[in-house]
Structure formats: C-alpha cells, structure tokens
Amino acid sequence: MNNEIPVQTLGGQGEVMAHAVDACVHCGFCLPACPTYALLGDEMDSPRGRIVLMKEVLEGGLPLADAAPHLDRCLGCQACVTACPSGVPYGELITAFRGWSEPQRQRSAFDRSKRWAILKALPAPRLFSVAARVGQFAKPLAPVLPAALRGPLDLLPETVPAMQPSPKVTPARGVQRGRVAFLVGCAQQALAPNFNAATLRVLARNGIEVVIPDGQGCCGAAALHTGARDEALKLVRANLNAFNPGDFDAILSNAAGCGAGLKEYPMVLHGEPDEARAKAFAAKVMDISEYLNTLLQNGELEPPVPASRPLTVAYHDACHLAHAQGVRAAPRALLRAIPGVRVLEVPEGDLCCGSAGTYNLEQPELAGQLGERKAKNILSTTPDLIASGNIGCHTQIQSHVRRQGSPTPVLHTVEILDRAYRGEL
C-alpha cells in the first residue's frame, strides 16, 4: 500500500510499521478471517481497514482518537496473517502501533486504573491468585456488578485451585535425552496449576531434564500488545538475562500466548543493542507441542498408554499457536499418538474464541459473542474432551461451554498426554 509514513522520525518501530503497510495490497483476503469483521461487517473493523487507519494516523491525516475505537477492537489473533498471500506482518504492525500510540492516548481515570490493575496483576502469579480467590467469593454478586467487573468474574472457575510451585530442576526419568528451560507463565499458575505439573511429568517421562531458571518472569506479551511498551521492555530484558540459550536444547512454553510473545522479542528490540541476543533467544523458543512432536517424528516419544475406551477430542487451535506461531499439526499429531483417541476438527476453527489476552476484560461484549460462538462450534462436534494449548482459550472456552450446559472436560493438550501416560485416560 502506497504510503508516506515518516519512517525517519519514528525509529526502529517506524520501520516495522512502514514495512507492514508497504506489503499490504488491500486485496481483502483477510476479511473473512477476521473475528470482528465477522461480527460487525464493516471495513473499519477488518484488518485491511485497520491498516489503512494506522497508515492515516501515522501520516498525520487522521486523529488517533478517531481511529482508536476500531484499533482497540482488534483481538491481535493474527488469523489475517495466515490468510494473507502478500505476507503482511500484521501482528508486528498492530503491536508496534499500540506501543507508539499509547503515550498519546487520552484515557479516563477508570480506564487508566483498570489497565494498571490488569498489567500489575497478570504478570504476578501470587497477586493474581489472591485476586482470583477474592473474585471467587464475589462471583455470586456478578449479576448486580458493573459490566467491567462482570466479565472477569464470569471467567473464573468455580473453584480456584491452590498454587503448586514448580521445582527449579526436574530430572529426566531414565536415560537423559535432552535438557530444556521452561517458562512457567503467569495466570496459569493460579488458574490451572496442573498445566505446568503435567508438562514437567511428560517431559521427565521422555528423558528430558527441565530447568526453571531464576529471574524469569512474565513474557511481556500482555503489556506489549496493549501498548505498554516500557513495561514490556523491562520484562523482555529480564527474561533475556534469565535464560541463556546456549545452556539448553530449547526454551519451552506451554501457553500459546507466552510462546508467541517470546518469539516476538527480536521484533520488539528491532534496531536496539539487544537485538542479536533476542534473536539467539527466540531461535530456541518452542511450544511444548512442537518440542514433543519432534520427539514423536523422530520415533523417540515414549508410547502413551492406550485410552481405556475410544475417545473423541475436539482440538481448538489457539490463535497464538496456529496463526502467530504456525503450529497446527504438532498438537494434533500428539493427540493421535494416543491409541484410541480420535481428533475432531471444529467448524470455524480459525476464528478466535474471544479470549485474546486481556481482550475479554477490555471488550467484554465482543469477547462474549465470540466465546459463545466458539463453544457452540466446539459442542457441535459432540466431543468427549476439549483440548487447547493456551490458558486464555482454556478459561474462555470452559466458561462458555459450561454456560451452554455442557460438562465436557476442557484440558491442555499436554494434560491429555499426561493422563495417558498415567493410564488415566
């Protein structure tokens, strides 16, 4: 797309943004992939429309405040990136744009404090856990609370489990075949501690030593994607210091959003002194399903115990796995590796569930519509189990599936594998 974005005055992030706008040929192939276009049916709420809006704002032809409502509605799901033949790095564009524009935003005091609370609580598992426990007691009050509070409460599980701190080193069982570093994540430690426990068990079972380096923290994706670039940079640099890529075969995450965030570090630091370090780091980052699938493809995966009865599993593609990381085949292959398991494809599988990081807190109405649609689509396959590889999707899908009256268990892919190894599937 022809543009006059003043790259010189915008620096490294300006190059990132101008490159993305250049690459767009405004063909419209992204429209059917976009969740907000599906819901709203107008061009401003489509990826192509948003690219035009960002271009206009960057060129100075449109006030930021006019474009902001449409840009804020973007989930950052990156389904448009998968659909884009001309290779527009839309995810990089919207992330860089949010970082550039946030300092110029005029926000109400309520908005500012909400953002502050989210960005403080999310990366701090203990604080988050306390908040979640308090929230659990407030849950019955949800109908009489303001909408801004109702959204997050709806997503809380009926019981918030106790946190299970992970050991710093989990030794391999049997002959050691590899050594990986593991990012433990934030919200999932409070909401679904079994994700990490299952991950450690499955890796150990496969002869992989798992190290949880000290000093690691939040991946920074939530801050980055909501435009809090300075916050994000602090978190990014802390992780670059905590993980030494040379010490490990891989750096693993079991949360799609976090894994995608880690892989974005080179883009975040584009044109800065740490860029080379970020590249070396990102080159080692893998989702847990990618890593286990390489074992499977090399014939090295410990064979799982067959399921006790034929089981159907509806696999939900997390946007940050399928679209942001291009990981689609690996989790399906792992589930199929369990004898007796059949993987079901979900209609409209490419459409976001509406969780999208902090989206269900910031755009509860659209997030609710997408969650309802996702749950309907998943339940239409009448699965025995529902699998996904992301904590955000997990809470969103669980909440909406329950609301539609279904007791179908919602699990992480690695939890299903773990159950199989334990003979509990």
Place this chain on the structure above:
Amino acid sequence: MSTEKLALTTNSGVRKPTSAGGASNALAADLTRVLGPRKVLSNLSERLNYRYDAIQFGATPLAVVLPESTGDVVTAVRAARAAGVPIVGRGAASGLSGGAAPLEPGLVISFTRMTRLTIHPERREATAQAGVVTLAVTEAARPHGLIYPPDPASFRTSTIGGNLAENAGGPMCFKYGVSGDYVRALEFVDADGEVHRLTRDVFDLAGLLIGSEGTLGLITEATLRLIPPPKFTRTLMAHFPEVGACAEAVSRAIAAGAVPSKLEFMDRACTNAVEDYLHLGLPRDAEAVLLVDTDGEDLDTVQDELRLVEDACVASGGTVRRAATDDEGAQLWRARRSVSPALGRIRPQRMNEDIVVPRSALPDVVREIRALGDASPFPVVQFGHIGDGNLHPNILFDPRREDAHAVHDLAHRIALVAIRHGGVLSGEHGIGSMKRDFMRDAVDPETLAALRGVKRTLDPHGALNPGKILPSEDDLHAHP
C-alpha cells in the same frame, strides 16, 4: 418484469448541524436521521475505509450506508439523488479494476450486511441478497447435494452483488460458465430509487445489469441456479521450460478433445510468489506451471481426459505430476487463488490486466507479452484462466520510485497485443477506471455510442458510479 415503488421517508425538517464525531455533512446527517446511526457511517475514520477496492484508492465518500434491506437501498439512493451526489455500490471491495473505488466524493452503499440466503433444493436455486459471500452459497447448498460453480479467486471474501456487477469468472468457469450464466432472476434498484424484479426474458435487462459495474443500477438480490457437483475430480500439475510451450500444450489438449473443468496457468514469478506464501514445494525453476482439473460422473472418463491433457503437456515439453490426494489437489488450487495478492511480495503496486484472446493465438500472445516485459524496466508477470484464453498480465511497480505513466503506457501496449490478436480487454474483472482509457481501442465508435445510449436511458443524470467503463465524451471531442 414488474416494478414497484417503495414509499420514501421524506427529509423535510431542519438539517442537523454538524458536530465533532457526528455527521460531518448534510447528506450524512439526513441519512442518519432516516436510517438510524447503525446503518450510516459519517465519521472520517469510517468513510476513509470505503474509498478503495483491491487495486485502487479513490475519493473519500461523503457518507456510507450499510443497508440491511432493499428498502434501505431505496432510501439511500433517493437521499443521494436529492443531494445531487454520485452513488457507488460496493461489495467486499475485492475487485481489480477500480469498480468500487469512487472517483468523486458521494454516497457509497456497502452491501456487506445484506446477507440473507435461502436454498431451494427442489428448484435447484438459491436466493441471495447482494452481500452474501460467494463461497457461502456453495457451503449452504452442499448439504442438499448442490453447488454454485462460479469461483473467483476471492470467493471467500467477494459478494454475489459484486460478482454479478463485474460478471466474475474463476477456474470452474471454463467448463461451467461465468457468474452471469447462473442468474435466473435479479432484483435491482434503479437510479431513481425504484425497485425492479427481472427474469431473463426479453429484453434480458438482467443480462444488461450483469457486468455493468454499478453504472446502470444497484443489484440487491439474485436468484441463482445451482447444479449437482461432479462425482469425480482429478488434478494434475505440469511445468514447462518456456511460457509459449505451456500455451501450446493447452491448444493441443483441447484440440485432442479434452474438456477439463479447470485449466489455469502461472508463470515463474507467480509460482515463486505463492511458494513464498504457502511452501508447497512448487517447481520454482519452471517458466510456466499449468494446473488442470478434469471432472465428471464416470471415473474412467475423468481419468481418460486427464490422460489426454497429460499427453499434450508431455508432447509440448512439459513435466507432469498428478495430485495423489484430494487434499493435494486442494492445496494446488489454494496456491492458484493466492497468486494475485501474493504479487505484493514482489512490488507494492500493480496494474492488472484481464485480456481474453482466441485460444489459437495464446502461444504468440504470451510470448509477445513476455518480450514486452523483458524489454521494460518493470517486472511483468502472467497468469490466468488459460483454458478460455483469459490472461492476467500484471505490471508490478513501486509508485514511490517508478513512473506511473510508463506503467500505463506499457499496460496500453499489452492491451494492444490482445486486440491485435482479435481479443478483448476484460474477461471477468470489468473495465472500471483502470482500463477505461483503452476502451476506444477495443470498441468502435458506433458501439460506444450505443453503450452511451443505454447508460443515458437507465441513468439519465449520470449518478451511478460515474467515470467507470465508458471513456468521457469530452475526451472523445478532444481526440476524435
């Protein structure tokens, strides 16, 4: 043909003053009052996004209406006529001729919310409002054992209204016919805001509307013919060391009696652009790739026909690979659909042509265009529906560094190649504003006069999508 008048909600009353964030002009304010704020876009941030299609940026409209019914369209047309501003219809704006990009500020009517679709299996028909996405028709029809064959590359995005306005084609159209061939009846709103329902009887006014690019009326609903899908489909890919050889293979195959359902070609640059996107293992070094489907009710016949194509390809120096599975075939066709936008990987902008030439002339035409490209400073790529002689030569350029006039000039010379070989300018994308200047080469003055007569009859005030298709009469006087 029957006509009916819908009551117009009149805008007497005082006009709302413009306010920041509200309606920015009188037309938008009037429309908002009559249709409600949900259906009218008046902010600059909204209107900016209704000025382009997939090839061109035009003028920012004064107001945008997102109608939810034919009645809304009538109201919008009448308001625009009362305000004396032009009206441009718009589907998904995935067109490639500037058809939906307004040339002057006016009203844009965007049909994306008119998505009612009904399948009538017993009549093998679908009734689709203008905003129904093309692929949605087949998706809804398939459970009834029926499909809607027209399959433009953008069929996941494009709308029925836009497809009919441009008379869109697609790979399936070689055997099954183009969009217009599937229309049993049309509903449209004319330039005065009157609703007409047309069947295909004398004078086939519906046929006149099809391919008229929104210059004669606004299509609001269509009754479409559906067919049962072929029982068997087989796919092959052939690649060639030279573009002309690929075209010769096509002529040879058809001369031998093969009637493939799809027969598509892309040159080396196209193949590399889609390979960069999809990583399918396409032959990057080949000068031309041919994709072929044969289909039918009897597997032996389908295989025999594929064999005829295969033999023709080999005889012309090609290397052939059959798709082993349906999934492999589907991937190859996804690659073909991605060609046009994938060209954005080579240069940010392109001039896209849509010529149709007699099949016998194909080898000469592709070679001559190739030579024009080689002699020019621009990458010139070719792909298209080679089975029916419909080619899309594209000139790729960067407007910041390269001369747009030189691009236009080269596009003109490419168009003349087609015309010299007895061809026409547009097979399926329409003329729009992109190829309007070449119309005088392609159509004789008497025919142009007749077309102008049609336009004057149906749109006497020139309100509907002005500046498209027909070259301006002023130019005609200036260059007789």
